[in-house]
Amino acid sequence: MLLEEVRFFANFHLLVSKAKEGFMAGLHKSPFRGFSVEFAEHRPYNPGESSKHLDWKLLARTDKKYTKQFNEETNLKAQIWIDTSNSMRYPSIGELKLKFSALAAAVMATILQKQKDSFALGFYNEKGFHHRSPIKSTPSHCQQTIVNLLPLWESRAIPIPETYFSLEEVSIQVSRRSLVLLFTDLIWHPSEHESEALFWKTLAQLRFHKCEIVLFHISHQVHELSLDLGNRPLKFIDLETQETIKLQPDEVQGLYQKRALSQQKDIEERCLQLGIEYCLSDVSEPLEKLLNAFFVKRSRMM
Structure with missing residues (x-):
């Protein structure tokens, strides 16, 4: 590694350790079922x-x-999947959805490794999976996982291979009764109906095979759910298609909020029907707040 990369890795590793220890301090049980x-x-x-x-x-x-x-x-087998589509690069560097997801995923990986549970890391976008790691439980595997998450945390460009693996292909290889931790903003372009349908079909197949799924719905609630952006005219850019539109946010805020709330309820109901644990995750809030609420809830369920 270059010196700069080493420095970033050290800072990221420190953040992961701090976040993990911070919210684990008050728990009497492990948040995941290990051996x-x-x-x-x-x-x-x-x-x-x-x-x-x-x-x-x-x-x-x-x-x-x-x-x-x-x-x-028995030992748990887990999959950690992160949506790396362009919409996950919103809103700003400090509250980037991709950065938030990378740190949360790194914390999950360190907890799983501490329990000696095996896990794999996967990155996917609208074309399918473009990064998949082997499933292991060793400390070196955990370290490599953090290295692989580093570009997401730094907001660097991710090398995209020529070959993709579809969600369906990857899901078939997931062991029965695995734990799947999924980080996504659940944003699709209107033209991506097939991709959206395949996404939910894949989750349904995983549930059929007795997998436990935790879906972290990554969003910036003030911007993406409330459209609270002031009363100045703004130019909105679709990060997926680069289409632009000029709007006065406060003029469409009421209608936008109504539709955003309806969409969120549809997602929650879909997760409920499939038996998926749904976690709305606001990137404008500290990560520790989300993790505390999530793990305290899980510890009470066990």
Whole structure:
């Protein structure tokens, strides 16, 4: 690496560590289910069954036979997917959706690796996946994942290969009962109906194969959901197509908010129908706030 890249990597790694430790401090359980065998409860011993899990200490104290029951958990396999389409490069460098997603994904990766769970990283756009890592659980794999996320965090151009893998192709290779963490702004151009339909079809297939999906809906709520941009005439540029239009934001704000809210409700309902965990993620808020709310919620569910 060049010296400049090393410096950026060190800063990014520090941010990841700080964010992870900050919101994990108050949690008593891991936010994801990793490898463990935990005692759950006692049940009366049935004559003739194996005495392997007989609680001998309890027998000595009470003269009654009880069997220990355990919750056995296996190693988790996870997929971390990030939408890298042009709309994810909004709004500004400080609150960039892509930058926010990269940091959140890096935190997730470090937590999964700490639990010795395997994970893979994938970047995709409207054409399909253009980056896929192997699925591993080693510290070196985690470090390489952070290196791969660095260009997104720095807002650098991402090398795009000639060959793409469709969402459908990649989803077929995902193991049953995997965890899929998906970071996307769910923005499609009106001409991309087929891409949008394929996206939801892919998620439905993953759910059919018992995968757990967490969809982080990345947005700038003040700009993208409220259109709160003042009363000056502005030129809006479609980051996907480069089309432009001049508007007075306050003149169309009411209609825009109504449609944006309706679209968000449709997305939430779709996720509910598919059994997908939906997390609206506002890039104008500190990442720690989102992660705290998300992981506290998950810890209560376990």
